[in-house]
Amino acid sequence: MSIRVIQWTTGHVGREAVKGILRHPELELVGCYAWSDSKIGQDVGTLCGLAPVGISASGDIDALLAIDADCVCYMPTFPDIDEVERILASGKNVVSSYFINARSWGNDVQSRLQKAAETGNVSLFGSGIFPGFANFVAAIMAQASYGFKKIRFLESVDLSHYEAFANYANLGWGQTPSDQWRDTSEQVLGTYSECIDVIASLLNVPVSGIRFEYEHATTPNDREFFGFPLPAGSIAGQKCRWIGSVGNNDVIELEVVWNAGKGLEPEWPVRHGYTMEIDGDPQIHTRVKFIPSESQMQGGRPADLANVVTAMPVINAIPAVCAAAAGIQTYADLPLIKPYYTPD
Ligand SMILES: NC(=O)c1ccc[n+]([C@@H]2O[C@H](COP(=O)([O-])OP(=O)(O)OC[C@H]3O[C@@H](n4cnc5c(N)ncnc54)[C@H](OP(=O)(O)O)[C@@H]3O)[C@@H](O)[C@H]2O)c1
Known part of the structure; x- marks a missing residue:
């Protein structure tokens, strides 16, 4: 029987x-929520650049929660905690691209979500x-060493090809540099720091502290990407590092x-x-x-792979x-996730 999503x-x-x-x-796709009024009533296939699939996007949350479905794939720009709580309590599992364990959202939010999942007898992942899969890859690599002292992880990308460029607006991109953007980045990117918890749990690292470091880069000239303006002198790049330490030793370093x-x-x-x-015995390096x-090349949208x-x-x-x-x-909790062999 299919899992209804x-x-x-x-x-x-x-x-x-x-x-x-x-x-x-x-x-099996059984429903779709649309936040934008213009998408309500449109076929989901059409909204995704595919042939129609016979399912219309809806803005009616009660009606969507009444559908007999197993799981909601929750991918808005930002999560609405009340909404996620309702979905979980209605008995639907939730998977999301903006969630790790909610530690950075505070005890109150984390326990609300845990409680809602228990009420609905479902889980949230x-x-x-x-944050996500790449950290898992980094962690499992350590299996091939006698042991390890340190794990370093770096995401390094040029975002000028990234269509969702506007996602960086709330980190101060296009704005005059100021200390506030360091604090904003620490807060908005809190889920990145939660990946330290997952790696620590997978690799039995007794992390005693997590710290955050930030630097920005500015553009010397006016530039624009996907309609998003970056005036000369404004923030057009950033480096963030989350470091999990054990006593005085920095053990897990995640950097973007x-x-x-x-x-x-x-x-x-x-x-x-x-x-x-992996700084171990031996050292293990992967790219x-x-x-x-x-x-993707033929479709003329190679940059979509970042979203895939x-x-x-x-x-x-x-x-x-x-x-x-629940x-x-x-x-650190789920069994190994296996993709499918899908010949044409
Ligand atoms: N973990 C990772 O590696 C990773 C990487 C990239 C992105 N992300 C996260 O994945 C999520 C989706 O990213 P995306 O690039 O697809 O985002 P997006 O295209 O900017 O937005 C996703 C959808 O959110 C809805 N939306 C827009 N503004 C909203 C608002 N003010 N309130 C509520 N809903 C709103 C819209 O829904 P409609 O479709 O109905 O119009 C929009 O299509 C984000 O949370 C992003 O941070 C995670």
């Missing part, structure tokens, strides 16, 4: 999630690429380096992907880089999440 919004990541649900042999094009001040090197290093497939690699770890996890015990689940 409702897609919650069809933005950049949500559109790829819909394609992933339709192609997944265990999943979040992934994506980072995001640039909007070349020629920023300072100009950090762009490594186009993920670099992971994960995503390359557009032939069909965000959506698919979430979609592939649905069977395991629906089978898991409550908040992470990669």
Whole structure:
């Protein structure tokens, strides 16, 4: 029997999630929530650039929660905690691209979500690429060493090809540099720090403290990406580091380096992907880089792959999440998630 899934919004990541649900042999799309009025009533296939699938997007949350569905794939720009609580309490599992364990949202929110999941006897799981799947890859690499002292993880990308560029507006991009953007980044990007909890749990690291470091880069000239203006002198890049330590030893280091094009001040090197290093016996180094497939090149939207690699770890996890015990689940709790062999 299929696992019945409702897609919650069809933005950049949500559109790829819909394609992933339709192609997944265990999943069936049974509904779709639209936040934008203009999308309500439209066929979900059409909204995702596909042929119609016979399911219309709806803005009626009560009607959607009344659908006999197993799981909601929750992908709005920001989560609405009341909404997630309602979905869970209605007995639907939730998978999301903006969730790890809610520790950074505070005890109150975390326990509300845990309680709602227990009430509905369902679970809540979040992934994506980072935060999410890439951290899991980094953690499991350590298996091949006698032991390890440190794990370093770096996401380094040029965002000038990223269609969801406006997602960086709330981090101060396009604004005059000021200390407030450090604090905003620490708060808005809190789910990144939660990945330290997951890695620590997977690798038995007794983390005693987590700290955050931030630097920004500015653009020397006016520039614009996907209609988003970055005036000369404004923030057009940032480096953030989350460090989990055990006493005085820094053990888990997660870093992002995001640039909007070349020629920023300072100009950090762009490594186009993920670099992971285990400082152990032996040392283990891995690079994960995503390359557009032939069909993505032919479709003329190679940059969409950033949304695919965000959506698919979430979609592939649905069977395991629906089978898991009630409550908040992470990669440290779920069994190994297996993708499907899908010949043409
Ligand atoms: N973990 C990762 O690796 C990773 C990577 C990238 C993104 N993300 C996260 O994934 C989520 C989706 O990203 P995205 O790029 O797809 O986002 P997006 O395209 O900007 O927005 C997703 C949808 O959110 C709805 N929306 C827009 N403004 C809203 C508002 N003010 N209140 C409520 N809903 C609103 C819209 O729904 P309609 O479709 O109905 O119009 C929109 O299509 C975000 O939370 C993002 O941070 C995670």
